[in-house]
Amino acid sequence: MRRSLVAAFALCLSAGGVRAQEPAKLPAAEPIKLDVVNDSLPKSLTATPGNAEAGKKVFLTRTLGNCLACHQVTSLKSEEFHGEFGPSLDGVAGRYTEAQLRLIVADPKRVFTDTVMPAFFKNDGLSRVRPEFVGKSILTAAQVEDVIAFLKTLN
Amino acid sequence: MAPRYVGLAAAIALAASVATAALAQDAERKGIPAPPGHVFNTIISGYQFRSKETRALQDDDLENPGFLAVERAADAWKKAEGSEGKSCMSCHGQPETSMKGVGATMPKWDDKLKKPVNLEQRINICRVEHMKAEPWKFKSRELTDMTTFVKYQSHGMPVAVKTDGPMSPWFERGKQTYYTRYGQLDLACASCHERNNGKFMRADFLSQGQTNGFPTYRLRDQRVVPLHERFEGCMFDVRAEPFKPLSDEFLALELYVAWRGIGLPVETPSVRN
Incomplete structure (x- = not known):
């Protein structure tokens, strides 16, 4: 049985940006719609391709992806404390296509229905969200694309 | 040794080793x-x-810092507060006997309120109804100390x-x-x-x-x-x-x-x- 994917926890309030803030977001209440095709998201969420180096920072930052909270990555072993909730991401680029990875990061419960991994690009259908996060996704579209670019380096 | 006892001994040895293996797995927790x-x-x-x-x-x-709360509340237990001039002790006497087992069974149904109450609420009900004292605020040191103290009287009980x-x-x-x-x-x-x-x-x-x-x-x-x-x-x-x-x-x-x-x-x- 495939282990359920589990990911990140952002535990603090201040989402200190690791890159320049995204330009003016759409009105916050607009629910994000994902263009799902065969359990994947073939279309990029942004016009520009993701940046792996920026994605690595999003991946590591506790208030953003915080992916190491649950996953292990051998190439990041200089970072302390890799979590155990989810599987190792070593070689994840070989196990999933970019389009599959995009959906797994954006809304993993659409792929692994029973996973505890949060959806990183979803802003509705959640319960009792703290006011400062209402209508907001954990990551921006650009941050998701950056994380995908980083995951693609994990061969 | 008669063969049947050899068999028995082997069975015991096997059981013991299975038990040891199981124990090793659980040894940590x-x-x-x-x-x-x-x-x-x-x-x-x-x-x-x-x-x-x-x-x-x-x-x-002696080292457990939680016992400072227990000690503070042991004093508060005897202190009269409110317009009735009562302390916890006025009604409940020695906490070691009167409070024994109380914390282990909370929250508990309250017939008067028609809902369960927990230890914090029970303490404040006592203060308001019987001592005619102000209820302690949640998270106040006084309420947490007293809750700790009462629960401690059930220490070791299931x-x-x-x-x-x-x-x-x-x-x-x-x-x-x-x-x-x-x-x-x-x-x-x-x-x-x-x-x-x-x-x-x-x-x-x-x-x-x-x-x-x-x-x-x-x-x-x-x-x-x-x-x-x-x-x-x-x-x-x-x-x-x-x-x-x-x-x-x-x-x-x-x-x-x-x-x-x-x-x-x-x-x-x-x-x-």
Whole structure:
């Protein structure tokens, strides 16, 4: 049985940006719609391709992806404390296509229905969200694309 | 040795080695067998998930900082407050006998209020109704101290909440809350404490989320923390709007989570991360 994917926890309030803030977001209440095709998201969420180096920072930052909270990555072993909730991401680029990875990061419960991994690009259908996060996704579209670019380096 | 005894000896040796192997697996975290129909096979106190140093701190009554709360409340127990001129002791006498076992069975049904009350609420009911004193605020040192003190009188006794009769809908409500995913991170109590206990989430080693040690001396807070404050903290961390301390939601959850630890010895004042 495939282990359920589990990911990140952002535990603090201040989402200190690791890159320049995204330009003016759409009105916050607009629910994000994902263009799902065969359990994947073939279309990029942004016009520009993701940046792996920026994605690595999003991946590591506790208030953003915080992916190491649950996953292990051998190439990041200089970072302390890799979590155990989810599987190792070593070689994840070989196990999933970019389009599959995009959906797994954006809304993993659409792929692994029973996973505890949060959806990183979803802003509705959640319960009792703290006011400062209402209508907001954990990551921006650009941050998701950056994380995908980083995951693609994990061969 | 007659052959039949050789066979018996071999059987004993085999049984012993199987037992040893099983013991080796559980050696790190000892628990108690759960009653039939329980969610866990083995119910394990948070104590078993903590470091050797943290456990040693809890085990030494002189070093355990939680005992400062116990000592403060032992004085408060005798202090008359309110217009009736009464102290806790005026009605309850020696806490070692009158309060023995009380904390292990909370929250408990209150016939007058027609709902369960927990220890904090029971203490304040006493203050308002019998002492004619002001209720203590939740999270105040006074209330947490007294809660710790009363619970401590059940130290070592098994958690024994009643979940049937009028408590039954409250139990179900608490259970529903336990399994509901909340907040932007979309996590339920069960996501971490049922499905992932015994695993690391970053540097945090997840326990079963048992409540037998509450109020607990929390090392990171450097003070004794009541249960509903911990509930609030968990919800806040998943970016959810927490329920209010002493709300019906948290009361129901307290009841349900106490049942998940049924039979565990009361450890108050425990020491946790």
